[in-house]
Each structure stands twice: as C-alpha cells, then as structure tokens.
Amino acid sequence: MANPTNFISPLLQVQDLHVAYLSRAGHKSSALAGLSFEVRPGETLGILGESGSGKSTLAAALLRLLPGNGQIERGVVLFEGQDLLQAERRTLQRIRGARISVIFQEPSLALHPMIRIGEQIKDVLAAHESSGGSVMRQKTLQLLAEVFPADAARIAESYPHQLSGGQQQRVLIAQAIACGPSLVVADEPTASLDPSTQQEILSLFRKLREQLHLSLILITHNPALLAGMADRVLVMYAGKAAEIGTAEKVLASPQHPYTRALLQSMPSRVEMHAQRRKSPLAVIPGETPNLEVPATGCRFEPRCPDRMEMCTKREPVVVNVSESHSVSCFKYGE
C-alpha cells in the first residue's frame, strides 16, 4: 500500500517511452514517441488525449499488454523501484491486478460472456491469494457491495449480458480494486455512458480513491471530466507530452497551443449567455498526423496557430513555465 505522506519518491515513473505498431504490410507506426511523466502516491493524474495521441497504447504498455504487433522499443517504467519493462513474467503477473490495475475501454467487451460476475471477481482474487472458497465468496460479495450498494448478491449471480453499461463498468472497477492495488489506470471509463451514469461512476472513483488511498490515472478525451477529479493533468498529442501541470493551471490557463485550441473548441454555457450560439466553434483545423511517417519537428506544427519556422526543424523540448507546469513548445524557450 502506498504511503500517502511520502511526496518525494513517485509511485510510477515513465521515462522516454517509445512504442510502435507494425502493420501487416510492414509499415511501422509510432504510437508513443518518448513519453515521460510520473505519478505520486495518492494523486490523481488526468491524461487528456484524443484518438491518435497514444493514450490507450500507454495504458496497455504499462503492464506489457500490447497486442501482438506492438513493440516497446525503448524506455523505462519504474514502479515501486522496479522497471516493469524488464521484469520477469512471474513478477509482472504478480503486479498485474494486485499492485497496478488497468481498466480498459468498452466495458461490454471486457467481461467473459459465459461466466457469472461473482466468478469473474473471484478469479481475480484467486490469481493473487490462496484463501479458501468461503473466504473468497465473502470477499467477492464485499467488493460488489462497494460498487453496488443495493444489489450485490443478485449481480454476483448474473451474467454480463444481463447488465447495463454502467453496471458493467462498476464490475470492472470492483475487479480493479479487488486485491488492493496502489495504482489504478482507467481508460475512458465513462465513454458510451449517459451523463448521470457518468457522474455516478466518477463519484464512485472519488469515493474509492479516498477510502483505499489509491493513485489514479484517468485517461479521457473530454477535458470537462477532469475538472474536479484530477490533481494534475498531462496533455498528450501524437505520442508525446504536450503539457503537464496542475489541473488548475492546465485547464484554466493552458500554455500549449494544442491544449488552448482544444479547450476553446468546446461549447460551454458561457457561450449561450453571450448569444454566440449557433456561431461556429473555434476548431482545430486539419487532422491528426500520420504516425507512419517519422517526425521532423513538432507534430502539431501543421495545425498550430502559433507556428514558427523552427517548429519544422526540431522537436520541441520541455520547458518549465512555472514550478508545477511544463510545456513542450518553442514558444517558451529552446
């Protein structure tokens, strides 16, 4: 379990992570091009990224669960002192689900269609503990009661296809916390859910992280979800970190042109007051970059309103704009 008063050593440190995918035709597509960040014990890091940013690749790469054509080319992932990318299979298996849990996208596909919910939770427990049958059953019901205050026993006997999207997501959360991990990574946990269900799931996360002193990585493409949830926010673009800082700084006064443009393109209540309804939103022109072509300079440059000549020549380096806020952009220094 994490020691919440220790702010010096981070729980997770990702350094210069490079991940690529090999297509069947032999083309290499760069998904992560040198990502570095850290997560401190007890903190919630929001990772803001759209399609093509590499966020889901990151979630899979942390536990080395990339699909067959994915390769981790370079980098270090330090967790509780060990480099997960170099760890042995057995060590990795002991960490997966027990020290670090990842909740992947699409809850409707994440559960085995033919095994009861209770069994599937018990399987997670059984993978890491060797208690007797009745102890496991007790724990399973307790876990389900954490996420389903009312219906735990009935849900335990149900099959995944009998549950709604929100209920399936809760089951995945129960599985994630089953063995008391110190870090939970949630990839788009509220996508495809109704707004009220979304709020329920986020409240559940808030409740659990406080109860269990969890560190949380929340991955989403919607900045609004991170408001009020994340302590710090990391903005990803084309496999690299564009900007990282406290939620307050990144969401209220973003420095990277991409973050600025992204936040400006969202309709907000404020606009309605100002009678700007039905006028065009400030969009980011163009499309996400083709990751099969190697980068020569900043990946955001073609779409950047503040682009300069040097942006095509070299990749930008990380600049600290304040104590707890850094940006990868030539606007702020070289």
Added chain:
Amino acid sequence: MRYFLRRLLQAAFLLIGVSILTFLFSALAPGNYFDEMRLNPQISPETIAALRAQYQLDRPVPVRYMRWANSLLHGELGYSFAYNSPVAPLLWVRARNTLLLALVASLIAWTLALPLGIWSAATLGRLPDRALSGITAALLVIPDLVLALGLLIIAVRTGWFPTGGMLSVGFESLSPLQKLRDLALHMALPVIALALSALPTLVRHVRAAIAEVLSAPFLRVAASHGIPRRTLLYRYALRAAANPLISLFGLSLGALLSGSLVIEVVMSWPGLGPLLLEAILARDLYVVIGGVLCSTVFLVAGNFLADVLLYLADPRIRTQAAAR
C-alpha cells in the same frame, strides 16, 4: 423447454423425410433381391413369384411405404431377405457395435484434439503450430482406406493385434478381465484408424476457435488482472470457444459414424458398415432402409446432444430462448 420441444419436432420431421427418401430411392433402384434368385436355376419361377407376393413387392410404392411405416410404429422394421430374419434385432447388434467404436474413437480424438488445438492457437505462427499444421495436413490427405490398410499391415506384421472381427473364438470361456482385454485388442486398430481420420479436422477447428477467442478483449482484460496463463487458456478461452466447438462435436459424431463404414468393412468390424454394404449389394430393401434410418438417428441424436450442451454452456442462449 419449448426450445427443446421445437428441436425434437424438427428432428422427427427430419427422420420422416429421410425414411421416405430412402424408401423411394431403394424401391426405385433397378433390381430387387429376387433377381439374384432368378439366376439360380434351382429355384423355380413360381417359387420366386410366390415369394414376391408374400413380401408384397408387387404393390405400388406408397402402399408399401405406409405398411412399413405402420410396422415401424409397432417396433417392427421389416424383414431381411438375405438373413431371413426380422431386421430389428439384426440392426441393434450391429448398431451397438458401431456406436461403441464411434464413441471411443470420438473420445480419443477429442482428448487429443483439444490440447493440440489449444497449443497450436497459443503458439500461432511459430514452430509448434507450423509443425502441427503440417502433420494434420498430411493426415487429412491420407484416405481412410489407406489408413486402415496401413494399420492392418502393422497388425499382420507384428502380430500384436488381431486382424479382424470383434471377439475371439473362445470368448465365452474367458474371465471378465480377459474378455475386456480381448475386446480392447480387437477394438484398438479400428479405433485408432477412426480417431486418426477425424483428428485433423478437429484440431484445425479447435485451433481456429481458440485463436479467435485469444484476440478477444476480455482475454486481455483477464490477463491484466494477473490471471495465470493456464487458467486463461483452459478456463477462459476454451469456454468462450465452446459455442463453435460444441456444434462441431455434434457434427463430428455424425461424420464419425459415416466415416466408420469404410473402416469397419476393411477391418471386419461387425458394425452397421458391412451390414449396409452387403444389404445394398443384395438389394435387401428393408435392411438398407433400417440401416440408413439408424445412421440418421445417430446424426440427429448427436446434434440434439450438441443443442443440449450448448444450452447448458452458453447463458446467452438461455436468455434468448426464454425471451421467445
């Protein structure tokens, strides 16, 4: 429950249809049992005519079918001209023998196919998978006949196995244990031949079904929970692949039964195969129909069994069935 009743009804219709078709084809095929007799100068034409009248072969086909169907409902399957006995007892004995062979061969084939198929799927594209694919391809190409003959040659050369039949001559006088051993030795070669002929298809299907499941999201999610590889393969992957595999099981039983015909004939196993073959050649009408009907019953039973297993195995089917 309605689900099963519907299935049973479908099966009944199938059987009726098959019986009609078989009857029709056999009756319409040129020649009949008595043509053979006519070649025998010792039997007078009057006797033949009398026999024909006795067996009512001069009546129109639909009438004969109705009479046969009627007697079927009384448990009577007609009369065999060649063996000069009712068809039913003849059929039961042979059917039992074939079933014994097919079931044991099925068991062995599946017990081998599952781990081999899973291993293949788990090492997809790599050496173990390629090697197994090569071996199954080779087995697939070899005709059952050649397989059976090859095994017979082994039997003859080594003398370890009897070269035909089901039981040895002095069977009755053996002790129970010796009886079992005797039966096993006689069964060994036909079972091996049958199992080997069925194995390649099974392995390929298991491999395909498991490979597809291995790329499913829920398997990666289970892996992310630290669930060990063994459990992932045998409990999670296999269960998810159960659907296509159980259906295959039903079909394979049927296929095995029809495949056993050649092997039974070559290895002189007293099953439905040799009986049917002789009956067809001798135009022994009711035996042919009875035999074909028997095979169809096995096929249908196999599929019905698969339906039951599928219902028990897949909760989604249960929900769907209840919703109708």
Added chain:
Amino acid sequence: MGLRYENTERLLIVENLRKFYARRGVLGAKKEVIALQGVSFSIRPQSTVALVGESGSGKSTLAFCLACMERPTSGRIIFQGDEITAFDEKQQRAVRPRIQLVFQDPARSLNLRFSALELVSEPLLVQGRLGKREREDRARALLAQVGLPPEKALRRAEEFSGGQRQRVAIARALALEPKLLILDEALSALDCSVQAQIANLLLELQSSLGLTYLFITHDFAMAGHLADEIAVMERGNIVELGAADRVLLEPQHEVTRRLIAATPRLGPAAHLPQVV
C-alpha cells in the same frame, strides 16, 4: 406536454405519437414495453430542434418512427403538410428520401470495406435516376461539401478516422436532397475537437442547403450550442419543450435540471466542477 400547431408552416408536426412493443416475459406472459407515450412537438423549417434524454427515454424510437422505419402504434406525423402516418408502404417509400438519418457509430452504420465514393453513390444508385457519370460527379460534389479531401474519395472507409467517417455518413445522407436530417447521437462517439469540427459543418450545411435538423443527444452543452429549441424526454414523454436559451437558463422540470447538472463541462473556474 403537448403544444398543438395548427400552423402548416411547420416542416414537421408530431401529434400524440405512441409506440408500444410486445415482449414475452420470462414466464411466457405477454409484456408491453411502452417506448413512446404520446409525444407531440413540431419543427420549423431550417431550424434545429434538440431532443435530449438518457437511454431508454425513447429518443431513438422517435427517430425511427419519423424516418418511416417503424410504424407508430397511434398518433400522427405530418411532414410538409402530408400526414405520412396515413400513407401506405409505397407512399412512405416516396417520402423516405426527404427524411434521412445519421447514426452514432459510423463504424456500424457504414460498410467500411467500401470507398467513400461508393458509399455516397449508393443511395443514388438505388434511386436509379442518374447515370453512372452523373452519380460519380454528384458524389464527389457531396464529399467536397462535407470537407473530405478529394484524394480520399477512393479510399476505403476503414482507413478513415472517426470524424472522416462521420463526414462520409453525412454526405451519404445528403445524397437524396433531404429536407429533414435526423442526427441520432451523431457526435457522441467522436473526440471533443472533432465534435467541434462536425458541429461547424452541420451549421454550415444548414445555412447553405436550408436543412432542418432534429439533433438527438444526451450532451446538453452541444444541444445548447446547436439548437433553436430543446425538447427533453424521459420514459417516452416530452417533459419540457421550449427555446434553447430558456430551457438552459430556466429549466422547469426536474429531469431537465438533473441532466443539465450531470453534463460535464468546464466552467469559468475550469478546474472546479460545475454545481447547479
């Protein structure tokens, strides 16, 4: 809540629409599922009405009834002055090109193995009025109108991003020159910045082609941005209906208030959640 419009200047008038489904319960007893319980509203030409509600509220059922893909159990739909609920099959088929649907997930509503050009030409092919050359020209023009780069026209849809696919879906819906476009959660599956792009496209098309939109969503922020009027649905009923500004600033019904509160958005102090 019903507002009756005697005024035939409305493009679409829906009166007391009801839709029941018969389902068998687990024990074989007949159960009725009531998807629409008497829905009434109308849409002015070249305006946008947003239909907001959660899953199970009946919004998709309403969309299907309006697009003539489902027959309502009772009630009337009056489109361009014609009572299409009283039409027979043949007449309905003639109306369908004028009301088109765009769905949420282009990966499921489009056959991804076809090229963009083929997908957009298909409705023209089925209609059978244009020759091959004319179909292709029209399809290319449509793709240009929705902002798909011309070099992508022959690429297969499986190579496209979510936003590009949705553009193709919109172009396809425009092929038969509809008057009413029903967008069923058409933006919900897209990334935020892409939603903005497609929203702009929709606004532009509305003014250049004179389209009328029924925008179905559960995202109040986007509804507020795109719509002139907002209708809020819950369990088969419209519980609130009015001008967009009014509904957002002075919500009357409890469901509306709840949905507005639940919509995640960045407020002025962006790092804090909005509390209503």
